[in-house]
Amino acid sequence: MLKLRDGIVELYRKAATSIPPDVEDALKAAFAAEEDPDVKEALSKILGDIRISRKTEGPVCQDIGVPVFYMTAPHGLSHTELRNTVREATAIATENIPLVPNAIDVLSEKNSGNNTGIGFPIIYIEETADDTLKIDLMLKDAGCENVGHLYRLPVKELQAHMDLEGVGKCVIDALRRNEGKGCPPYIIGVGVGATDDQVAVLAKRQLFRRMSDSSEYEAVAGLEKRLVDEINGLGIGIGRTTVMGVKVGISHRHTASYCVYVFVSCWSIRRARLIW
Numbered sequence: 001m002l003k004l005r006d007g008i009v010e011l012y013r014k015a016a017t018s019i020p021p022d023v024e025d026a027l028k029a030a031f032a033a034e035e036d037p038d039v040k041e042a043l044s045k046i047l048g049d050i051r052i053s054r055k056t057e058g059p060v061c062q063d064i065g066v067p068v069f070y071m072t073a074p075h076g077l078s079h080t081e082l083r084n085t086v087r088e089a090t091a092i093a094t095e096n097i098p099l100v101p102n103a104i105d106v107l108s109e110k111n112s113g114n115n116t117g118i119g120f121p122i123i124y125i126e127e128t129a130d131d132t133l134k135i136d137l138m139l140k141d142a143g144c145e146n147v148g149h150l151y152r153l154p155v156k157e158l159q160a161h162m163d164l165e166g167v168g169k170c171v172i173d174a175l176r177r178n179e180g181k182g183c184p185p186y187i188i189g190v191g192v193g194a195t196d197d198q199v200a201v202l203a204k205r206q207l208f209r210r211m212s213d214s215s216e217y218e219a220v221a222g223l224e225k226r227l228v229d230e231i232n233g234l235g236i237g238i239g240r241t242t243v244m245g246v247k248v249g250i251s252h253r254h255t256a257s258y259c260v261y262v263f264v265s266c267w268s269i270r271r272a273r274l275i276w
Contacts, residue, residue: 086121171246191250
C-alpha cells in the first residue's frame with residue numbers, strides 16, 4: 001500500500017494547488033460575459049491566482065476545508081486498509097505540501113495537527129465490478145459547508161410542492177438565503193430523495209460532476225439548465241454569473257417524504273481523481 005499512499009499524497013497536492021480545467025474554463029466564460037468593470041477585475045484576479053497556484057504549487061485557498069473521499073474498490077480489496085492508507089497519506093500531505101491542519105477534537109477542542117481524527121477525513125467506499133480502484137477527492141471549503149440548506153417538501157411559504165418544480169424553488173431560496181456568502185460564482189449540488197442523510201451525501205457527490213455534463217434523466221437535465229438561466233437572471237449575486245452550474249442527483253423517495261439538500265460550492269472547487 002506504500003505506492004498507493006504516495007499516490008494519494010500527490011492527489012492531495014493536485015487538488016489543493018490546481019483548479020480543474022472545466023471549472024477554470026467556466027470562470028473564463030464568466031469573465032468574457034461580464035460587463036461590470038469591478039466584477040470583471042475580480043474575476044481576472046481569480047484567474048490570475050489560479051495560474052499562480054498551479055505554477056508555484058501553492059494552495060489555491062488557505063482553507064483546505066474538509067477532505068472528502070469517494071472510492072470505488074474492486075472485490076477483495078480491504079476497505080479497512082484503504083481507509084488506513086488514506087489517513088496515513090493525509091498526515092504526510094499535511095506536512096509535506098503543506099496543508100493547514102483543520103481537524104478539531106469535539107471534546108478537547110484540540111487540533112490533531114495532521115488533518116486526521118475521528119471520522120476525519122471523510123471516506124466513502126463502494127465495491128465495483130471493475131478491476132481498478134478509483135479515488136475521487138474533494139477539499140470542501142468550510143465556509144460553503146456552513147451555507148448548505150435542507151428542505152422537506154412541501155414548503156408552504158415557498159409554494160414548493162413535492163415535484164421537480166418544488167426542488168427548483170428550494171434551490172433559488174437557498175441562493176437568496178446565502179446572501180453572497182462563500183465566494184461566488186458558485187457551483188450548486190442538489191440531492192433529492194427519501195432521508196436527510198441520503199440527500200446531503202447525494203448533493204455533495206454532484207460537485208464531482210464536470211461542468212459540461214447533464215443529468216441522464218431528461219427532466220432533471222432540463223431542470224439543471226433552467227436553474228442556471230433563472231438564477232443568473234435574478235441579479236442576486238455579483239455580476240452576470242451567480243452560478244456556473246447546477247447539478248441535481250435523484251433517488252427514490254418514500255411516499256410520505258420528499259427531502260432536498262442544496263450544497264453550495266465556491267468557485268474554488270478543488271477536486272481530483274486517482275485511478276489505480
